[in-house]
Amino acid sequence: MDDRLIPEARQRMEDFRDTAGLIIDVRGNGGGRYGLMRTLFSYFRPADAGPFVCNIAAYRLAPHFRTSHIEYRPTHRRDWSGWNAEDVAAIDTVMSTFRPSMTLPPGQFSDWHFMILKREDHHWHYDKPVIVLCDEKCISASDGFLAAFSHLPKVTLMGVSSRGGSGSSRTVKLPRSGLAFKLSTMASFRPNGDTFEGKGVAVDVPAQPEPEDFITGRDSVLDQALQELRQPES
8 A cells, every 4th residue: 555556556457447347355464555546546436426435533642742643644523624515414413323333432542533545536436346465464455445445336345454553652661571562542443443453454356366376376366256256347
């Protein structure tokens, strides 16, 4: 999930514009930034679908965390000046039914922040079947990618459920031992109230490599995806 790949991704989408189906393979993807997700999502979001709130989050209050702590994702408060009326309406709609599966301790977390995805005017709509391949190594921004794409029409997630992680982690180093580890600084939820942690993103079609794949180099999961795409649409 590297934003430097955005120009290439746009070119690839032009190359694939007239294809009968598409496979997006994010297996083994350990995350990164969210720009690539936003770019690709826009090609598959119908123009009349409106903004989609894909993530609701709050960060742990701490003296060294600024109010913009998770805006890099980008994830913003409801009163952010960059939202338009349609964005705010989408936030209010999702919050009317949002019931987080984990209760945050009062006074210890920020206000809710929202990540919104929508169709960009300069993107055309790819309306053919899409299969996204994923596995247990997908985490962080890859989790977000899978969660967002699971809401798109004609998109099927195939493989193994993702690892589950969306915490805006920070590295902490112990002063005596020198051991370093990462801690989440954010509670992150999907619109249905589920956390990413402990759940990951479930697949629509389970598919795991065959034992022979590791010896022969064959990719039986990719073969299954290709076979699925070649089936006539019902």
